[in-house]
Amino acid sequence: MKYIIVGLGNFGASLSQKLTAKGNEVIGIDTRMEKVDLYKEKISHTICMDATDEFTVSGLPLEDTDIVIVAIGEDQGANIMATALFKNMQVKRLISRAINPLHEKVLEAIGVDEIVHPEEETAERWAKKLCLNNVVDSFELSDDFSIVEATVPKDYEGQNLREVGFRRRFNLLVLTIIKKSEVKSILGKSRTEMKIQGIATPDQILEGGDILVLYGANKDIQDFLKQRKNEK
Secondary structure (H helix, E strand, O other): OEEEEEOOOHHHHHHHHHHHHOOOEEEEEEOOHHHHHHHOOOOOEEEEOOOOOHHHHOOOOHHHOOEEEEOOOOOHHHHHHHHHHHHHOOOOOEEEEOOOHHHHHHHHHHOOOEEEOOOOOOHHHHHHHHHOOOEEEEEEOOOOEEEEEEEOOHHHOOOEHHHHOHHHHHOOEEEEEEEEEEEEOOOOOEEEEEEEEEEOOOOOEOOOOOEEEEEEEHHHHHHHHHHHHHHO
C-alpha cells in the first residue's frame, strides 16, 4: 500500500519506518530538513515541505495514495490546516492525530476517517492495524503471536464457529465475539454499545457487524486476512 505521513516526530517517524519495513511505500513529510535527512535511509521517500500550502500539497501523488496520516503533534494549528487541506483534496482515507479533546472535536467536524491518540496507542499497533485488512485493533504478544480484533467477513455471516472452522482451516483461535446492540437511555435516545459475549463456543452464530477477537501466529492472521481481501 501507499502512504503519506505528515510530521516526522516520534510517532510519525516510527510509524513511517514500521510501514516501510513491512513492504509499503511511504512518503514522509516534515518542514524540518534535519528530520528529512535523519530518516531518508529508513523511509521509502522523505520530503521537506509545508503541508499547509495548497500549491505544494497538490503536487503530491494523492490519487495513487491509499492513506494519508497527519501526525503533526507540536503545532495544533498546522495539524488542523493540513488535515483540512487533505480533506479538501478528497484523499481516499484520511487519519489525523488529536492533541487534546477540543482538537479531536475539530477533526471530527472536518470529517476525518479516523483519529490517532499517540499517547495511548503505539506506532507498532497502528502499523499492524493499517497493514492488515479488516483489522479493528491489535495487541502484539511477541514478535510471532498477536491478538487482533477483526470484522466478520460477509461470507461467514449466518454460520457458526464450527462451520467456519477457524482452528482447522486457518490455525486461529476465536477467543470471543463482540456484538453491537442498540441501547435506549432514560430519555429515549438510542446509542450503540459493544458487548463482549464471553468465551466463544462452537455453536455461536456470526452476524454482520460482529467483531472477532482472534489469537494466533502473525503469519496465520495475515494469511487469513489477505485471503479475505483477495475474495472481495
